[in-house]
Amino acid sequence: MKKAPYSLAGKRLAHLASTCLQGHSVENVTLRFINDELKLFLCRYKNSGKWGLPVSMIRMDESFGQAAIRLIKESHGIEQAFVKPFAVYSNPERGSPDWVIKMYEKLLEPDELYLLDWIKCRFISAGYLSFIQPKVTAPQKNTHQIGYLFEQIDWVSLDSLPTLVANHQEIIDRAMRQLRIELSYLPVAKELLPNEFTISELQKIYESILRKKVDRANFQRKMLKLGYLIRLDRKRMGVANRAPYLYIIDHAAYEQLMKDGIGYL
Amino acid sequence: MKKAPYSLAGKRLAHLASTCLQGHSVENVTLRFINDELKLFLCRYKNSGKWGLPVSMIRMDESFGQAAIRLIKESHGIEQAFVKPFAVYSNPERGSPDWVIKMYEKLLEPDELYLLDWIKCRFISAGYLSFIQPKVTAPQKNTHQIGYLFEQIDWVSLDSLPTLVANHQEIIDRAMRQLRIELSYLPVAKELLPNEFTISELQKIYESILRKKVDRANFQRKMLKLGYLIRLDRKRMGVANRAPYLYIIDHAAYEQLMKDGIGYL
DNA sequence: TGAATAGTGTCTGTAAGACAGTATGCA
DNA sequence: TGCATACTGTCTTACAGACACTATTCA
Numbered sequence: 001m002k003k004a005p006y007s008l009a010g011k012r013l014a015h016l017a018s019t020c021l022q023g024h025s026v027e028n029v030t031l032r033f034i035n036d037e038l039k040l041f042l043c044r045y046k047n048s049g050k051w052g053l054p055v056s057m058i059r060m061d062e063s064f065g066q067a068a069i070r071l072i073k074e075s076h077g078i079e080q081a082f083v084k085p086f087a088v089y090s091n092p093e094r095g096s097p098d099w100v101i102k103m104y105e106k107l108l109e110p111d112e113l114y115l116l117d118w119i120k121c122r123f124i125s126a127g128y129l130s131f132i133q134p135k136v137t138a139p140q141k142n143t144h145q146i147g148y149l150f151e152q153i154d155w156v157s158l159d160s161l162p163t164l165v166a167n168h169q170e171i172i173d174r175a176m177r178q179l180r181i182e183l184s185y186l187p188v189a190k191e192l193l194p195n196e197f198t199i200s201e202l203q204k205i206y207e208s209i210l211r212k213k214v215d216r217a218n219f220q221r222k223m224l225k226l227g228y229l230i231r232l233d234r235k236r237m238g239v240a241n242r243a244p245y246l247y248i249i250d251h252a253a254y255e256q257l258m259k260d261g262i263g264y265l
Numbered sequence: 266m267k268k269a270p271y272s273l274a275g276k277r278l279a280h281l282a283s284t285c286l287q288g289h290s291v292e293n294v295t296l297r298f299i300n301d302e303l304k305l306f307l308c309r310y311k312n313s314g315k316w317g318l319p320v321s322m323i324r325m326d327e328s329f330g331q332a333a334i335r336l337i338k339e340s341h342g343i344e345q346a347f348v349k350p351f352a353v354y355s356n357p358e359r360g361s362p363d364w365v366i367k368m369y370e371k372l373l374e375p376d377e378l379y380l381l382d383w384i385k386c387r388f389i390s391a392g393y394l395s396f397i398q399p400k401v402t403a404p405q406k407n408t409h410q411i412g413y414l415f416e417q418i419d420w421v422s423l424d425s426l427p428t429l430v431a432n433h434q435e436i437i438d439r440a441m442r443q444l445r446i447e448l449s450y451l452p453v454a455k456e457l458l459p460n461e462f463t464i465s466e467l468q469k470i471y472e473s474i475l476r477k478k479v480d481r482a483n484f485q486r487k488m489l490k491l492g493y494l495i496r497l498d499r500k501r502m503g504v505a506n507r508a509p510y511l512y513i514i515d516h517a518a519y520e521q522l523m524k525d526g527i528g529y530l
Numbered sequence: 531t532g533a534a535t536a537g538t539g540t541c542t543g544t545a546a547g548a549c550a551g552t553a554t555g556c557a
Numbered sequence: 558t559g560c561a562t563a564c565t566g567t568c569t570t571a572c573a574g575a576c577a578c579t580a581t582t583c584a
Contacts (some may be wrong), residue, residue: 024389063355064389088350088391090328124289124329124389126353181450181526200563217565218546225545235555241562242554261446264528265546465536482538483573492574500582506535507581530573 009107010115012149017118020057026068027053027124027168028083029175030075031233032132032155033192036201038208041075041132042173045165046151047106048099052165053172055125068128075153076132082191086178087127087171094123097166103149129175131191158208179209184261189228190249198236198244199223206265214265226262228253270422274372275380277414282383290390291333292318292433293348294440295340297397297420298457303473304420305437306340306397310430311416312371313364318437320390321445330340333393340418341397347456351443352392352436357520359388362431367383370412394440396456423473444474449526454493455514463501464488471530491527493518 005014030041030053042051056071058064068083096119104116158161158176161169179186183206189197192205203219223229228250235243270279295306295318307316321336323329333348341342361384369381421427426434444451448471454462457470468484488494493515500508 021387058355061357063357064353067353085353088329088353090323090330090391092326092328126355181447185446198563215547215549216563217549220564222546235563237555240556240560241560242556242564244563252440439531448571463536480574482576485537487573500536502582504535505583506533507537507583509536 005109005112005115007107007109007112010109010112011186013104013112013115013118015057017115018056020059021138023121023123024058024119025055025066026058026064026071027055027121027125027127027171028068028071028130029053029086029127029172030072030130030132033134033201034155036204038158038205040161042154042156042162042164043150044152044154045099045103046149047103048165049151050099050165051162052099053168064126065128068126068130068219072130072132081130081132082187082251083128083130084099086124086129086175088124088173089127089167090124090168092122094125096120096123098226099165127171127175128156129179131188133191165196176209178192183209184263185258187254187258190251190254196232196234196248198246199229202247210265219265222265226253226257228257270374270377270380271364272372272374272377274369275374275377278369278373278377278380278383281322282380283371287383288386288388289323290320290328291323291329291336292320292390292392292436293333293395294318294335294351294392295395296457297399298399298470299420300464302458303423303470304424305423307419307421307429308365308415309417309419310368311414312368313430314416315364316427317364318433319423325444329391330393333391333395337395337397343397344455346395346397347452348393348395349451351394351440353389354392354432354436354475355389357387359390361388364430373434392436392440394444396453398456399459406525433488441474448474449528450523452519452523455516455519461497461499461511461513463511465492465509465511475530484530487530491518491522493522 005011007052032039032041032121041054043054044051054071054075055068056065056074059070059175062070065083068085069081071241072081073079100119101116104119105113108115153162161172163169164172188209189202190204193201199220202223203214203216206219207213230249230250232248233248234246236246270276289335293306297304297306306319308319309316319336319340321332321339323332324335327335329350330348333350337346338344365384366381369384371380373380420425426437428434429437453470453474454467458466463487467480467488468481471484471505472478494512495515497511497513499511501511502508
């Protein structure tokens with residue numbers, strides 16, 4: 001019988017091995033609208049100093065989608081979030097990536113190294129696109145993963161990403177392409193904006209996703225014509241310029257639009 | 266030590282257990298353009314008499330996508346086909362469906378029933394959309410699966426599907442919705458039509474997918490404007506009406522269109 | 531020659547793109 | 558009052574929808 005692990009990493013790995021499906025994981029491409037810009041959530045892994053997407057194993061009692069939501073809960077402290085799978089990575093050669101193995105090798109005590117066997121196997125992973133609403137205050141700093149695995153977390157602008165581990169850049173590119181393709185059917189307005197928002201903020205989201213500027217007047221005309229925006233009497237004050245009107249979403253109309261598609265710009 | 270299986274189903278199951286990942290499968294939503302109509306490939310399972318999508322386990326040495334392609338090869342005798350995943354089904358309660366278990370219970374000899382243990386586990390499956398080119402002559406009648414599992418196979422019109430096993434109807438609906446959403450980025454013209462085709466045939470594919478009639482003149486204008494169709498001097502003769510021009514695809518232009526998207530009708 | 535579909539042209543309404551002009555909140 | 562952005566309106570162009578007219582192949 002092997003001795004019980006006592007290092008943080010050892011305990012975590014032993015816990016994973018007893019509660020999770022071996023060789024299955026999710027990778028989250030997590031977006032959030034911060035300071036009028038669309039940002040991506042990244043983590044810097046301990047001891048390798050490299051940035052990557054948040055990942056999680058799949059528990060015995062949950063689906064891939066539930067794992068993606070739990071991963072968000074652990075990182076951001078919220079119960080619900082919009083998530084959508086966009087790819088499955090299942091090449092038979094695809095194992096636990098080098099940088100994870102090496103990280104654990106550094107974090108584990110020598111007599112705990114046997115625990116590594118559990119993650120040295122073929123891996124099947126699913127990529128999930130997820131949206132975090134702005135009302136969420138801040139990324140949590142005291143979750144399991146952040147304590148055990150990450151030394152830093154950050155929201156990064158999409159056009160200035162650092163060099164990433166493994167094929168995470170490719171995964172992000174694929175997620176963003178899928179987001180562009182499905183934009184007309186995805187609830188970006190509802191999931192990325194606060195309850196009350198301005199047209200200009202909505203426009204910035206579209207511009208971030210489509211990677212191009214759109215004409216303000218034409219964008220406003222198009223969105224208002226769709227009929228899911230309700231203009232409030234109030235305006236957003238204190239912004240050093242003319243105060244823009246606030247809008248909320250007519251959820252019934254919005255649901256219908258998400259079914260049929262909004263149409264591109 | 267257990268005795269070696271000798272029934273067809275027993276041998277098949279034993280073979281699967283030794284070559285495949287336990288609890289992983291693909292389900293193929295396979296489309297093909299036959300007699301001016303888009304049809305779906307379905308199989309009738311032995312001893313239950315129920316129709317369902319073709320499914321396959323994942324071999325140790327292949328990815329989900331490769332399994333989807335191999336499944337097509339086994340059913341249709343072709344080496345390559347366009348496949349694209351559209352969903353992952355991974356609920357922890359999701360096991361081998363009843364009808365599969367029951368089918369094997371009927372097909373196996375009593376002393377082979379222990380083989381069933383291998384498929385009584387949690388199942389993770391991926392749904393794949395796939396296109397079969399018309400030049401393929403006919404579904405093969407002598408493959409492994411068709412001999413062991415199916416008593417009938419058929420190409421069925423999308424608006425007159427029989428009652429299907431498990432959640433296969435839902436899987437098909439999801440696949441077709443995804444096909445509509447991504448239509449502008451999917452190579453339907455290249456993968457569903459013969460090398461030389463008429464605009465009217467292309468139009469019928471779009472109509473089948475979008476589930477609505479489109480105006481012939483406007484469709485022709487739109488498609489020709491996209492610039493990926495090359496008109497030949499020849500026409501399709503012998504069709505009891507005015508002979509339509511034949512077209513081929515300018516593949517360079519087509520690839521570019523698939524990247525940027527064609528735009529809807 | 532007639533039937534049926536192919537191909538082309540035209541008209542109209544709508545939407546997109548460009549951009550000017552006015553309004554408004556704050557410094 | 559000036560600046561920066563919000564909002565509205567207009568003009569032009571492009572395209573989708575509707576539909577008429579001619580062309581062509583086979584029965």
